[in-house]
Amino acid sequence: MTASALDVTTTSDGTLVIHLRCLSADEDATELRRTLIHAIRHIRPSFLVLDLADVRELDPINLGALAAACNLGDDHQVTVFVDHISAPTAMRLTAAGVPTHRIRHIL
Numbered sequence: 001m002t003a004s005a006l007d008v009t010t011t012s013d014g015t016l017v018i019h020l021r022c023l024s025a026d027e028d029a030t031e032l033r034r035t036l037i038h039a040i041r042h043i044r045p046s047f048l049v050l051d052l053a054d055v056r057e058l059d060p061i062n063l064g065a066l067a068a069a070c071n072l073g074d075d076h077q078v079t080v081f082v083d084h085i086s087a088p089t090a091m092r093l094t095a096a097g098v099p100t101h102r103i104r105h106i107l
Contacts, residue, residue: 016048018035020050020052029059032065037072045078050066050080052083053107058089070099081103082098083104084107085106090106
């Protein structure tokens with residue numbers, strides 16, 4: 001994954017924020033899944049925010065990875081939120097099983 005495709009930061013309250021930029025290549029999808037799994041299973045922040053402000057559309061593989069992250073987070077007591085998401089992508093995530101209360105700041 002290129003340096004510009006994904007940024008991971010921690011806020012002062014311990015929330016882990018993964019800011020996604022453009023996700024287009026297969027290696028981007030693989031790295032996204034690895035980052036999500038590592039964050040949820042090993043870092044285990046109380047809150048994980050997936051910031052999609054720079055992502056206009058998600059392919060089915062990345063969409064599934066985000067939906068799976070919400071379920072995995074529940075299993076490991078990590079609350080996952082999806083922020084700054086387009087309305088069509090928000091609808092696709094809810095169709096994939098992501099609860100609507102996990103989707104915040106629809107653009």
